[in-house]
Amino acid sequence: MSYGLPLALLLAAAALARLYAVLPRATPRRRTAPPRTGTCALAVFLGSGGHTSEALALLAGLDFARYTPRTYVLSSGDALSAKKAIALEAAKASPAGSSRKSPYALVTIPRARRVHQPLLTTPFSSAVSLAACAYHVALAPLLTGRPFADVLLVNGPGTCVMLCLAVYLNRFLGLPSPKLIYVESFARVKRLSLSGKILKPFVDRFLVQWPDLAQGDSRLQYKGCLV
Numbered sequence: 001m002s003y004g005l006p007l008a009l010l011l012a013a014a015a016l017a018r019l020y021a022v023l024p025r026a027t028p029r030r031r032t033a034p035p036r037t038g039t040c041a042l043a044v045f046l047g048s049g050g051h052t053s054e055a056l057a058l059l060a061g062l063d064f065a066r067y068t069p070r071t072y073v074l075s076s077g078d079a080l081s082a083k084k085a086i087a088l089e090a091a092k093a094s095p096a097g098s099s100r101k102s103p104y105a106l107v108t109i110p111r112a113r114r115v116h117q118p119l120l121t122t123p124f125s126s127a128v129s130l131a132a133c134a135y136h137v138a139l140a141p142l143l144t145g146r147p148f149a150d151v152l153l154v155n156g157p158g159t160c161v162m163l164c165l166a167v168y169l170n171r172f173l174g175l176p177s178p179k180l181i182y183v184e185s186f187a188r189v190k191r192l193s194l195s196g197k198i199l200k201p202f203v204d205r206f207l208v209q210w211p212d213l214a215q216g217d218s219r220l221q222y223k224g225c226l227v
Contacts, residue, residue: 022171024204043071043149046081047157056088057227064092069103075111112159133166152178156185156195181205186227
């Protein structure tokens with residue numbers, strides 16, 4: 001008697017049960033807020049163009065003394081987003097003469113799909129992007145002993161899906177992983193973006209910037225205009 005098929009089904013059922021266990025609930029239990037004196041390691045994905053502008057507008061209102069260190073995740077070839085992140089850091093820097101520095105880092109990952117890239121080659125480039133994300137989110141923290149971040153902020157470009165998948169790899173394996181916050185683009189007035197539709201069941205908080213988007217969906221939260 002062959003045990004191959006029953007074993008495969010058992011492993012698949014166990015994997016699905018584990019995935020279900022780490023999914024966020026639609027109505028999460030209230031948690032005690034961390035003390036305001038503590039710090040929070042923050043990572044943000046800059047998706048180029050308008051996505052980068054919106055993400056940096058969100059960060060501009062934060063207290064960098066509390067949200068530290070910061071990690072800016074960039075797609076390969078996106079030099080403009082890197083310059084904008086550095087400019088924001090310079091604008092928010094401590095006053096001249098202060099010995100206290102607010103650390104940040106720039107991390108570059110391959111794009112999951114380039115503009116006009118043939119669909120036939122997209123699975124390969126997505127796999128390369130996912131491998132790079134898994135290195136930064138899972139493997140590098142194991143080697144250095146420093147978690148990738150406490151919170152990961154994303155707002156839509158396709159490569160951020162790979163980044164969130166890497167976070168779920170950590171969760172699946174029981175490794176430290178950041179909370180996922182998705183902020184839908186201000187340009188999305190009536191419908192979610194494709195990335196938003198994909199990630200909605202998986203992120204811990206999903207914020208929209210137009211009230212109609214949040215109607216009838218407990219997973220979506222409207223907090224007003226954020227950018």
